[in-house]
Amino acid sequence: MGEKNVCGVVVLVMAYGLAITTLSRAQIPSTAQVPSICNGYQPLLFPCQPYLIGSLDHPTPNCCDGARVAFQGANNGEAIKKLCSCLVSVAPYLNFRHDKLVSLPPACNIHLSFSMDHCING
Template identity: 70%
Template sequence: MGEKNVFGVVVLVMAYGLAVTTFITAQVPALIPSTCNGYEPLLFQCVPYLVIDSSNPPTARCCDGARVGFQRANNYEAIINLCSCLVNVAPYLNFALANLVSLPAACNIPLSFSMDQCIYG
């Protein structure tokens, strides 16, 4: 009888976790401003490096996404959009600003602008 209760609680916790995860995933696009259009690979593929642990190098998938995002910043307006995007979403996605600044160097991506100025102004 006790095993049934434990199993019921486990199922309930799993269902709650799924509901919360689905809700959060559905809400993330609403937090992303229009200046971020096209920079989604940079934003989402680098979450483990930008949020969780920057002591490890970024993954190849992160660097691919970062490369796509940084290549889009190929003129003054696009650079302003990228910087605005990163500064605006960093608090909502819990990005560490220092990790954002170090990302291009960590992925060996040369930039035509300063990430330090982009993030810190």
């Protein structure tokens, strides 16, 4: 009877460990989740993630620096379209909130030549 209890506890502990490991890995975004259209936007995407998912009320200086570089590169119609496509496609995978994406440029004191609301919400 004691061996059955020990085996049951071992199986339960193993199942619990597997569940915890799976949940932890699922919560951490990987670079594999970032589509190739987002190449070059990593300085915006990853440093800004705590702000864009809502963990922080204000973006960090590192986030604003990366955002500034990414937005400066969006200086013509094709580049703006690429940036917008990247943000729209990656937002669900990295759990970005649309309202935070729209508020990022003003929060970093970045003036855009295009509407971020239109970029994100179509």
